[in-house]
Amino acid sequence: MNEIKVVVHPAADIYTNMAVDEALFRTVKKNTSVTLLRIYRNKNHSVTLGYFQSAECLDVEFLKKNSIEYVRRITGGRAVLHGDDLIFSIVGTIDSSIFHSSISRTTKNVAKVIKKAFANLGVDVDASVRTTIKKGDTIQNFHCFNSLTKNEILIGNKKIVGFALKKRAETFLLQGSIMLDLDRRLYSNIIKGSVGADISDTVTCLNDCAVEGVLADDLTDALLTAFAAEGMTPRSGDLSSDEWSLAEELRKKKYMDSTWNNNPKKYTEEGINV
Amino acid sequence: MEFPDGLKYSEEHLWVNKKDNTALLGITSFAAKELGEVVFVDLPQVGDLIDQNESFGTLESSKTISELFAPLSGKVIELNSDLEDDPSIISEYPYDDGWLVKIELTDNDELESLLSSDTYQAFIEEDDELEEDDDDDDDDDYE
Numbered sequence: 001m002n003e004i005k006v007v008v009h010p011a012a013d014i015y016t017n018m019a020v021d022e023a024l025f026r027t028v029k030k031n032t033s034v035t036l037l038r039i040y041r042n043k044n045h046s047v048t049l050g051y052f053q054s055a056e057c058l059d060v061e062f063l064k065k066n067s068i069e070y071v072r073r074i075t076g077g078r079a080v081l082h083g084d085d086l087i088f089s090i091v092g093t094i095d096s097s098i099f100h101s102s103i104s105r106t107t108k109n110v111a112k113v114i115k116k117a118f119a120n121l122g123v124d125v126d127a128s129v130r131t132t133i134k135k136g137d138t139i140q141n142f143h144c145f146n147s148l149t150k151n152e153i154l155i156g157n158k159k160i161v162g163f164a165l166k167k168r169a170e171t172f173l174l175q176g177s178i179m180l181d182l183d184r185r186l187y188s189n190i191i192k193g194s195v196g197a198d199i200s201d202t203v204t205c206l207n208d209c210a211v212e213g214v215l216a217d218d219l220t221d222a223l224l225t226a227f228a229a230e231g232m233t234p235r236s237g238d239l240s241s242d243e244w245s246l247a248e249e250l251r252k253k254k255y256m257d258s259t260w261n262n263n264p265k266k267y268t269e270e271g272i273n274v
Numbered sequence: 275m276e277f278p279d280g281l282k283y284s285e286e287h288l289w290v291n292k293k294d295n296t297a298l299l300g301i302t303s304f305a306a307k308e309l310g311e312v313v314f315v316d317l318p319q320v321g322d323l324i325d326q327n328e329s330f331g332t333l334e335s336s337k338t339i340s341e342l343f344a345p346l347s348g349k350v351i352e353l354n355s356d357l358e359d360d361p362s363i364i365s366e367y368p369y370d371d372g373w374l375v376k377i378e379l380t381d382n383d384e385l386e387s388l389l390s391s392d393t394y395q396a397f398i399e400e401d402d403e404l405e406e407d408d409d410d411d412d413d414d415d416y417e
Contacts, residue, residue: 050334050337051332051334051339052313052314052316052334052339074339075337075338075339076314076334076335076336076337076338076339077337078337101308102307102308103308103309103310103335103336103338104310104336107336144337149336149337150310150336163337164337164338165336165337165338165339166338166339167338167339167340167341168329168340168341169286169341169343265316
């Protein structure tokens with residue numbers, strides 16, 4: 001039986017949340033660290049862009065008008081609208097029971113746990129068997145929840161959980177978003193030229209599918225029970241002071257830096273102490 | 275999966291094709307299979323120096339950003355310009371059309387640290403055997 005260190009954080013701004021995930025990823029060491037599961041939410045609606053995505057597709061005026069901040073992730077994939085979701089990150093090495101050199105195997109392991117968590121809530125789901133993501137940012141391709149990777153979680157062929165990963169040698173960060181609720185007006189308007197786009201065929205949320213309302217705490221409990229059922233005993237913990245310090249540096253010098261968020265090729269990491 | 279005899283390999287799953295004082299670099303068919311279809315690639319510029327075992331680029335496949343670690347040190351003298359239009363050729367033809375960069379070597383001794391085709395194959399098979407042990411209860415629910 002393996003242990004998984006569990007950190008449940010109160011809702012924070014998107015800059016802090018991305019910085020904490022990256023700090024944990026940078027400090028994980030092969031053979032010495034247990035796998036870590038972090039569960040958190042964003043205080044406000046916000047958008048995260050995939051590492052390679054262009055920020056130019058965002059409707060910045062709409063975002064400003066609706067007080068929606070945006071930030072670039074270090075993981076791949078497409079844009080996610082946060083605020084009505086529960087977010088989780090898993091950090092670990094290839095030695096763990098989650099991560100594998102095959103990306104498909106890794107996401108399959110995670111999908112298995114999430115499927116169990118949903119079953120704990122009385123919700124049946126499927127896992128996608130195909131990948132639809134292609135190069136380029138189009139209206140159809142810009143949202144994470146409009147593009148599928150194998151093993152992502154579907155209900156009635158609509159996506160409800162998205163994954164994105166970062167891999168460096170044998171260490172991994174997986175970031176996942178589970179839609180509890182969905183503000184369809186915001187979702188449909190964050191990308192230029194997509195006003196009023198119909199998303200009813202591509203994305204759903206837990207509270208549209210569960211018999212009874214599901215709160216973030218219910219989903220958190222269901223996830224922890226599912227990890228335990230998969231042989232990973234949850235053990236509560238928190239970040240070390242060094243990890244918090246690094247997260248604070250990353251927040252100020254990277255995630256709040258418009259160069260990183262808008263033009264990452266020009267961004268340099270000078271002054272961040274690992 | 276094939277691992278051509280004339281190439282050298284790194285444990286980070288890149289191949290090296292040395293010719294005189296230059297070398298072509300690319301990812302192995304094993305890496306291509308494990309990562310899935312590449313949709314974006316970010317490589318250094320011509321003239322940049324890369325250091326052995328240091329990250330020199332990134333690629334995205336299956337919503338995953340993977341760093342590329344240089345098997346050798348050198349100066350980048352050519353990039354595979356075809357990748358700008360279609361990075362998926364890295365996945366389809368990892369040993370020929372999908373090459374990444376050409377470098378001018380700065381330390382020929384580093385070649386000693388690379389693996390032959392046979393040794394690389396044994397290296398990845400060792401990992402696979404460990405995985406098979408872990409996979410006894412794998413029911414392939416999601417395939």
